[in-house]
Amino acid sequence: MTEVLFVCMGNICRSPTAEGVFRHKLREAGLESAIQTDSAGTHNYHIGKAPDRRSQAEASARGIEISDLRARQVDAFDFEAFSHILAMDEANLDWLHAEAPSSAKSRIEPLLQYGQRHSTLWVPDPYYGGDDGFAHVFDLIEDAAEGLLATLRERYQL
Template sequence: MQMDVRAAPFSVLFVCMGNICRSPTAHGVFRHKVALSGLQSQVRVDSAGTHNYHPGRAPDHRTQRHAALRGYDLSDLRARQMLAGDFERHDLVLAMDWDNLALAQALCPPEHARKVRRLTEFCQQFDSPVVPDPYYGGAAGFHEVLDLVEDACEGLLQHVRQQLQHRAQLRT
C-alpha cells in the first residue's frame, strides 16, 4: 500500500562528519524547537555522519554538556552513518559544512539533489557559511556551534511550517 507523501511527516536529517558534535547538536536543538511548537507529530528529526567513525556512540561529552547548559538533552542520541536510503526518507538533508555537503551530494541520487543543503542557509542573525567543527578546540567552539545551530533552527522551523502549510493546502 502506497502512503500519501503529502500526509507523511516532514523529515529533516542533519549531517556532519562523525555524528557526535554538530549534527546531534542540531538534532537536539531542532527536536526541542519542534516540540515547543507542538509539531512533533508532523516533523521527524534525525542525524547522521558522512563517516562511520563512531557507530552507536552517544554525542561527545562536551557536546552534551554545552547543550545541557542551554536546556537540550542529547543523551538518547546515537551516532550512525548516513545511508543512500536517507535521501528517500528525508525531505531535507542539512550538512554542517562544505566538505560534508560535498560528501552528501556525492551519495545523493539525482532525483533527491534538491533536498541537500547547508544548515546555515537558514540562519537569520548570523552570517556564517558553515557550522565549524568544535572537536579539536575548546569550549568557545561548542558555544559557537550552539549559537549558529539555534539561529539556523529558528529559520528552519519557519521553513518547515511553510512546507507543512503547503502540504495541507495540497490535501484540500
C-alpha cells in the same frame, strides 16, 4: 510528515546538536508529530556512540537533552526517506551530493542558510578545539533551527 536529517562528519558534535536543538524547538511549537528528525555522519568513525561530552554539556546548560542520541552513518535509504538533508559544512555537503542519487540532490542544503543572525554558511567543527567552540556551534545551530522551523511551518502550513 516532513523528515529532516542533519549531517556532519562523525555525528557526535554538530549534527546531534542540530537534531537536539530542532527537536526541542519542535516540542515547544507542538509540532513533534508533524516533523521527524534524525542525524547522521558522512563517516563511520563513531557509530553507536553518544554525542561528545562537550556537546552534551553545552546542550544541557541550555535545557536541551541529547544524551539519548547515537551516532550512525548516512546510508542509501536516507536519500529516499528524508525530505530535507542539511549539511553542517562544505565537505559534508560535497560528500552528500557525491553519494546521493540525482533525485535527492535538490533536497541537500547547508543548514546555516536558514540562519538570520550570523553571516557564515558553515558550522565549524569544534571537535579539536575548546569548550567555547561548542558554545559558538550551538549559537549558530540555534539560529538556523529557528529559521528552518519558520520555513517549514510556512511551506507545509503547520
